[in-house]
Amino acid sequence: MLNNDHLNKSEIKKRLLEKLNTISGNQADQESQIMISYSAKKENYIDVKDSEIDKDLINKILKERIKGKPLAKIINEKGFWKNIFYSDDYTLDPRADSEILVEQILNDCFKIKKKFNFLDLCCGTGCLGISIIDELENSFCDFIDISKKALNACKKNIIKFEKQKNSKLFHSDLFENYPINRLKNIDIIVCNPPYIPTSNYLNLNNETLYDPRISLDGGELGIDYYIKIIDHLINVKFKGSLYFEIDPIITENMYKYLLVKGIKIDYKKVDYLSLDRLIKITLPNNN
Ligand SMILES: C[S@@+](CC[C@H](N)C(=O)[O-])C[C@H]1O[C@@H](n2cnc3c(N)ncnc32)[C@H](O)[C@@H]1O
Incomplete structure (x- = not known):
């Protein structure tokens, strides 16, 4: 733990790294910077002055972290894309892997000049939808989640990033309580x-088990949600595009299902670790 010695920012970071190396592995450097900037109420480590660092607070955080609680679950914050999102016990902490969805959707949208309507389905913190509309002026996003508490977290983020006029929560x-008329207008x-x-x-x-089970468990083969979503969208003749996060753990079963249904994969993308992470698909009624 940090003691009462006068320590400057880089000395504190060095001590934190010693403590975090075994528990946080290759995240230790990033986590030590986050702890320091969080304690100083700053978004970036680089902006923190020595006098602003709250060592008592860092000690408290470190104590929890050493017990194995994820840093995001201790400080209720997680960096994603270009912002820091509120996250809590009822949400999946945003993952860097998912940023490929934001990157790819933005790439595709920047090619077309129009006002887009998005739907962030299974939104959790809202990190995907909020990051996207934050970069596309005049775009709008609906957010759906089954968990009221996750929606509360999403609402906090919508307010934090001033997206109230560009978003609606469901x-x-x-799709059970989502008006079909709205779905018709989703791009x-x-x-x-x-x-x-x-x-x-x-x-x-x-x-990972600190995240709620409802945000993780995808049924026997892990593809229950994809099947329900795709079947519904085929039924209602959804005309827009569909970008899913995927994972190598489910790709084989997922691709089999898509083949049987005659659904075309427009493209796949891998994440930073070269793992299958995104598929964009076109539904049969769009061909
Ligand atoms: C993997 S998390 C994704 C959260 C966020 N979109 C992200 O990428 O960080 C899945 C989310 O789906 C929500 N969820 C689970 N079952 C659902 C259902 N039947 N309808 C709507 N949302 C559901 C969970 O509450 C959770 O927030």
């Missing part, structure tokens, strides 16, 4: 559904 089991659905096969769920590492 408490719904997938792009972005969705990172729960996709861990149930049998793999309990073998997840302890830190």
Whole structure:
């Protein structure tokens, strides 16, 4: 722990790194910077002055972190894309892997000049939809989640990033309470559904298990949500584009299902670790 010695920012960081190396692995450097900037109420480590660092607060955070609680769950914050999002016990902490969805959707949208309507389905913190509309002027996003508490977190982020005029929240089991008329006006659905096969769920590492089960468990093969979503969208003849987060753990079963349904994959993308992470698909009624 940090003691009462007078320590400057880089000395504190060095001490934190010593403590975090075993628990946080290759994230230790980033986590030590986050702890220091959080304690100083600054968004960036570089802006922190020595006098602003709250060592008592860092000690408290470190104590929890050493017990294995993820940093984001201790400080209720997680950096994603270009912002820091509120996250809590009821939300999946935003993952860097998911940023490829934002990057790719923005790439596709920048090619067309229009006002887009998005739907962030299974929104959690809202990190996907909010990051997208933050970069596309005049665009609008609906957010759906089955968890009222996750929607509360999403609302906090919408307020934090001043997107109240460009967003609407829906408490719904997938499309159950979502007006069909709104769906007709959606250009792009972005969705990172729960996709861990149930049998793999309990073998997840302890830190992942801090995220709510409802955000992770995707049924027997991990593809229950994709099937329900796609079947519904085919039924209602959805005309827009569909971007899903995927994972190598489910790709084989997912591709089999898409083949059987005659659904075309427009393209796939890999994440920073070269793992399958995104598919864009076109539904049969769009061909
Ligand atoms: C993997 S998390 C994704 C959160 C966020 N979009 C992200 O990428 O960080 C899945 C989210 O789906 C929500 N969810 C689970 N079942 C749902 C359902 N039947 N209808 C709507 N949302 C659901 C969970 O509450 C959780 O917030």
